[in-house]
Amino acid sequence: MLTVPKLNSVTLHYFENCVGCAACAPSCPYFYVDERYSPVEKAEFLREMLRAKYTLAGRLFGRFVGARMPKSEDEMWKILEFAYRCTNCGHCYVTCPFGIDSGAMVRLLRQALYSTGIAPTLMKQFAGFEGSGQYLQHPSVKAMWEAFMTEVAKLGAPVDKKGARVLLMISVMDVVLLKDTVLNTIKILKKVGEDFTIPSRPLGVRPPIGAVVGDPAAQKTAIEDVVKYAESISPQILVTIDGGFVYPNLRFEATNLLRRKFSFKVYHITELLAEYLREGKLKLKKTGAKVTWHDPCQLGRRAGVFEEPREVLKAFTDYRDLPHNRANSLCCGGGDGINCLTKEMHMAMGKLLGMDIWGMLSAREKEFVEKSEDAYKKAIRRKMDDVKKSGAEVVVTACPVGIETIRLGTQLYGVNAKVVHIVDLVAEALE
Ligand code: SF4
Ligand code: SF4
DSSP states (O other): OOOOOOOOHHHHHHHHOOOOOOTTGGGOTTTTTOGGGSHHHHHHHHHHHHHHHHOHHHHHHGGGGTOOOOOSHHHHHHHHHHHTSOOOOOHHHHHOTTOOOHHHHHHHHHHHHHTTTOSOHHHHHHHHHHHTSGGGGOHHHHHHHHHHHHHHHHHTOOBSOTTOSEEEOOOHHHHHHHHHHHHHHHHHHHHTTOOEEBOSSOOOSSSOHHHHHTOHHHHHHHHHHHHHHHHHHOOSEEEESOOSTHHHIIIIIHHHHHTSOOSSEEEEHHHHHHHHHHTTOOOBOOOOOEEEEOOOTTTTTTTOOOHHHHHHHHTTSEEOOOSSOGGGOOOOSOTTTGGGOSHHHHHHHHHHHTSOHHHHSOHHHHHHHHHHHHHHHHHTHHHHHHHHHHTOSEEEEOOHHHHHHHHHHHHHTTOOOEEEEHHHHHHHTBO
8 A cells, every 4th residue: 555654844844835936947867858857846746645645625625736646556657757767866955945855755755656566676676685684695795795805805904893993884786886996995094004994794785775765664774784783893983985875874864763873973985085185194196187076966965075075186186176066066867776777787786686687577667667768868968068068087976876877978978088986096196
């Protein structure tokens, strides 16, 4: 049965105070794919459900007052298209004169759909795989982690060290997508003489995937697992190299979800690098490279880390901002799982899990994925125009999805720029 999310004071404001002015529309990467995907239009699907459930007029007069509960699976699949044309980038939130976060509404819309079992199969699989802890027993994950730990051992990184100042959090996806970046992070931590440790097992697949797909139970268990492990070894700082949804979830949402404070702080690696630079521990050779920073939506707009990466890059490169930057940065178009909605990603992830995930999809879902892939490729274009205008030769960022998406964009739209994680650029310039 479809469960309509409960209202609290914040969501009540998002529900009641939109005046339909559409000032948020131009901020949304998917508005440029199709005007039906503007933030207010997408959030309206949730508002219709909220009116039907929580207002007297909605209960009495239904669709005459814009109140509607989807009645059939077909209707919910139609809504799914809109729920997956949002990267939760938060740009609509900063442009709305009333501070309405349509991205947050779309996430709740995903939760409502998920309560009936409707969500992209690949993302459902990964949320369940992570939430249940099954990933730790999976043969492919175990083999990949063992190979990774062999490389780590050559660098002499401490493992599960109790009381180390810094715990470098490493998830399955960090190893799949950013293995060299993890190794480079370890090299930097050693070079600056940090007292650090790494975990002897992956901490989540990319926790918490449940937040993205609308599965709050999987979200909570994935976060609990990371916090429990971290508290068992008592670091002062847990540091992520992932600047996507992992960071704001661990830094801000985790304490709300678990209803308590933790014994450690959460940093993104850029915050630590900036700290090392200020303390004179990080020494970097200057390069003439024309470099720009893409603010990952989650690290920037959602978590306020704007200046630290710039501080680091300005110390050793020919730095320039993108025309749209900081809170006004343009989303790459791939966040909140949207970059998973390609046939190629289904094949690659199916291979990792030893399952034919593409073969599991119904004809209707295959059509949904193909349409989503097309929309995703169109949504990248706006970011590429910004990169071209900046004149940068290197786009630096810290979100694995941003890296994949902007790389794809350079190929699709003929932009001559490399895309790298900030750690890799810093590692190259170490003195
Ligand atoms: S969400 Fe804000 S900007 Fe968008 S239509 Fe509503 S009031 Fe206007
Ligand atoms: S959060 Fe970003 S992608 Fe989602 S509706 Fe708002 S602007 Fe569009």
